[in-house]
Amino acid sequence: MGMKHYKNAQKMNVASLNIDGVNAFLEDVGSSNDANAPISFGFFRMEAGNPLEYTYSYDECKIIVEGEMTIEEVGGETVNVSQGDVLFFSKGTKTVFSSKSSGLGFYCGQRKQGEL
8 A cells, every 4th residue: 555544643642752841742653664765754842841952863844734933953044933834954953942832843854763
């Protein structure tokens, strides 16, 4: 089967990243079976609180599907994003995620499922 359907995926429970003081949540929904060039996709939620610092070890794109976030590229641009905004992060990009309330993004990254 070449197509998989993930009904109501946006409503799934997104697991905490379990970083003390940081209200960040991430859950892979699925992944490809390509061992040489895996692609994983899922949801990332950032809630008000301390920011999340993260360095990408893979390429990723993200679309904001609800709420808002502020995303800073360390040493570069800071953007306030909301529903419908799309971002691309190159491997090696150092970022800081925060939110004044809460934001949910759908991501697709070139990594194996469960690897951050």
